[in-house]
Amino acid sequence: MKFVNKTVQKFAVLAAILGAGFVTGCATLDENMAASRKEHLVAGKKVQLTNFRPYRFCEVALITGTSKSNAIADFYNSTGVDDCTPERFAALDKKKIIEETGSREAFLNPSRYWLMDDFWVYEAGVDRTFGDIKMTWMGVVPVQELEKAVTKGHYVPGYIYRNTQYKFNKGSEVYLLDAPDGEVFVMQSFTNDVQKEVDVNHIKDVGRLLHLPPGWKFRTVVLDRDLIVNQERTNNLAHVFQDDLKNAYQGSDGGKAFNFIP
DSSP: OOOOOOOSOOOHHHHHIIIIISOOOSOOHHHHHHHHHHHHBOTTOOEEEESOOSEEEEEEEEEEOSSTTTOEEEEEEOTTTOOOOHHHHHTOOHHHHHHHHTOSEEEEEEEEEEOOSEEEESSOBOEEEETTEEEEEEEEEEHHHHIIIIISOSSOOEEEEOOEEEEEOTTOEEEEEEOTTSOEEEEEEEOOSSOTTOOTTSGGGGGGGOOOOTTOEEEEEEOSSOEEEEOTTTTTEEEEEEOTTOOEEEEOTTTTSBSSOO
């Protein structure tokens, strides 16, 4: 992402701010989302990378809003414009970022690696530098959905808005989680920020490291055809979450987000 960062935190501070510290404002969530897109989106700007698996990136999300119900997170991502090494990410100063941007909070998503083969972002925006890392605006997310899908726990899918497409090539290995209700989630990126044992050569073994809730199942599949993941049939809403090692997944969403279910 966008979509989308110790670094990925439980947002205890954010929860306190959103729950009690904001002054109730007039703007609605939809109005704040629309205003953000108008301010940051660059008409016609896209990001496209092919045959790039694995690709290292990180993210910074700036939190704004005047109430918990209308708070938004603008996501900036280094994909395509910079190489976010763990060392460069560690040098980011969250407090300084908040002060310099005038944000209520900031969400720093540590160095991680894309697992798809081809990647398209159909809506991209302005570039901005955090520390010495250049990043591109790639979307805006309601903070309540961000908390649900990423910061408040694990294995709790939430919906985020984005206009992207991923392709996992025929013959590629993909890593899947089957939810108790039957939805299939494909790992879109991994990180070794939590577990150093996780690397691109051992993702297929990550299932033994996960603390899966009852009814969840991890499996590895070698694709017999290309797997396409996009939001064309989901109103640009992606069903996403993180596992307890902070690896990120997107769901099939009733088969609407995948061209087939592996």
